[in-house]
Amino acid sequence: MVKREFLKNHKQVKFREFAETPEEIEAMIADAVKALDEKGTPNYPDPMLPPWVQFPDYGMTSMKWRMGPGEDYRSDFFEWFVSLTKSNQEIYINSNPEPEDWQGYYQIIIERALQREGNTSQ
Structure with a gap:
């Protein structure tokens, strides 16, 4: 059983x-x-839950984000979030505010996405 x-x-x-x-x-x-979908990634709900909701015991700087399910979720969340239009990102951010110990997380995602765009367009 x-x-x-x-x-x-x-x-x-x-x-x-x-x-x-x-x-x-x-x-x-x-x-x-x-x-899993055909790409082998989990079928997350849409919209995805913020990382601090999906893994409430993981702090923003926890090593658990660098291995195992935390690493996968954070990476998948990043890809999902940056695929949203800027308008939908703002709606999501307003609907899912960062807790005090996660302040600046959305800005980090946006900056990393911009850096990645800059690196791939050269």
Whole structure:
């Protein structure tokens, strides 16, 4: 039997599954594959949750953003956010203000996107 540990996170409930048999492991792998799009990236909700909501236990400068699921989410969030129009970025920022310990995060994303554009257009 699969055991589930439920974790409340803002407006969504997450759970971790612990498989106990090979069949349960295979079922978990099949579920994970279904959750990926054809590029192999997770099918996140649109709009994506801000990183501080998705991973409330990770501080802005945590090493967890540089490895594992935090690294993947932060990278995917960056790509998603910079794909928005400037108008939609402003709407998102106003709807999802940075907490005190994340002040300046959106500006960092915008500046990095501009730097990347400058590097690819040369």
